[in-house]
Structures are given as C-alpha cells and as structure tokens.
Amino acid sequence: MSTSETPFDPRQHRMVAEQRWFEDFVLGERFPLPSRTMTSAIFLAFQAASGDNHPIHYDREFCRAHGLSDMLAHGYQIAIQTAAGAGIFPHLVEDSLKAFLEQSSRFLHPVVLGDTLYPCLEVDELTSNRTTGVVGLRSTVHNQNGVQVLDGRHRYLLRRRVPLAP
Template sequence: MSASPFDPRSHRLVPEQRWFEDFRIGERFSLPSRTMTDAIFLAFQAASGDNHPVHYDVEYCRAHGMPHMLAHGFQVVIQTAAGAGLFPHLVEDSLKAFLEQSSRFLLPVFVGDTLYPALEVDELSPNRSSGVVGLRSTVHNQRGELVLEGRHRYLLRKRAGSA
C-alpha cells in the first residue's frame, strides 16, 4: 500500500473554507459550555494579575452579600472567544483581521455557574474585495438568563473573482 505524502496544509478541522459572501444573517455558532470552577477563577487570576478579593476570597464575598466569588467581567467575556468554536476554522483562508469586540455585563456570574456562549451573525457589510462580518455574542447561565451580550467584528476576504 503506497501512502500519499503528508501535507500539513490539508490537516484542517473544517476542510471546506468559507468567504464573506458565504455567511447569512442569523447564522449561529454555539461555543462549548463551561462551569465556572474554582480552578478557572484561579487560572484567570494568575493570567490577569487581578488582585481584588471579590474575585478570589469567598469569605470577603459572603461578607458583602454574595453567595460565592464573583467572576471578573473579562473572565466572562473570554467565554465568547471565537477560537473555542468552529468559526475561525471556517475562515482560515479568508480571515484578514479581528477588528473589534465590545461587551455589556448584565448579571453577575459566580463560582458554580455554567455558561453557554454563542455567536450569531448580525452584520454583513460588503466592501470591494472583502467584507465585515459582525457577530452578536451572548452568554447565558444555567437558568437561561442572559449574563453578557456584545459584538465581535471580523474582516473577511471575498472569494477570488467575486469582487
């Protein structure tokens, strides 16, 4: 049996690539759910340098009327990282830039909450040879409550010859 030579460029999670014109308003990309454990809080504190006790001292939090440690807003935002899902694998050939990100924090997230992030196409702004794909970012908790909403915007190439 003769094996074909290995080509690293063909080693892709998603072989079929997408371009700006392949996206549709309302298309949804679910990201993996994650329970906010003590370990996740510790990792975020180590990575961010955050040192406010509301994010790492459970007794401080209880003394201030909270049931447990409160997640830092950025700890919640990072749950919407597109790289956790399929979107960046779909646009490996067409992605030109991650342009911006914004978020609004609607409800607190505590240790033990399970978060369900998602991205949904809510903007398609064409240019001559590229276009901006806007994604509404949402994070719901285990009770179905929306705890974060925001936006991501990406600049994608159009398919060659479609300009």
C-alpha cells in the same frame, strides 16, 4: 508509507475541509460555543493570567460579607468565554480571515463560582467591500438558569471569494 498513499501535507490537516468566504455567511447564522462551569480552577487560572487580585473575585468570606452568594467572576473572565477559537468559526475562515477588528461586551448579571455558562456567536452584520467584507457576530452568554449574563460583539474582516467589480 504504502505506494497508494499520498504524502502528508500539513496544509491539508484541517478541522473543516471546505473554507468559507465573506459572501458565504448569512444573517442569523449561529455558532454555539462549548458550555463551561466556572470552577475554582478557572478562577485561579484567570487570576494568574490577569494579575487581578481584588478579593471580590478570590475571597469567599469577603463576597458573602458584601451580599454575594459566592466569589464573583471578573467581567473579562466571562467575555473570554465568547472567544471564537473555542468553536468552529475560525476553522471555517482559515483562508479568508484578514483581521479580528474589535470586541465589546456589556455585563448584564453577575456570574459566581459554580455557574455554568453557555456562550454563542450569531451573525448580525454583513458589510460588503470590494475585496473584503466585515462579518459582525453578536456574542451572548447565558447561565444555567437561562439568564443572559453578557451581550457583546465581535467584528472580523474577511476576504471575498471573488472581488466585486469596481
């Protein structure tokens, strides 16, 4: 280390230098997440992690016999595509995040092997408290044809930068 360098501080090793607090978010703000094609490797990894062994998710011939074009992705396999950690949101709130409060999902259309998914989170709730606030994020997933396959919600409890007066 040269004499002009400052010592390494792991607390300063961040993807996003400027942190955000509850009051920094605005309704309609979007956080796109990386797209992902549902490959057989993803199907296998989900099966290994979940223990789900129903043939509708892992047996092509079973699926075709039941009128599907290919293996059907499990609903949770689609919901996990909206994990905020895949994007920038959690890096923005490293200092202000208190809790991940809840998640819900509605599955609107089937997803089969080979579909490419485009998840996104959008601020749709800002509920202020004295020292904290709840940021609600609408979660959506669209497929390669523009069809929305999932609609859901995440809610996070964040600290305020400056507490409101009592």
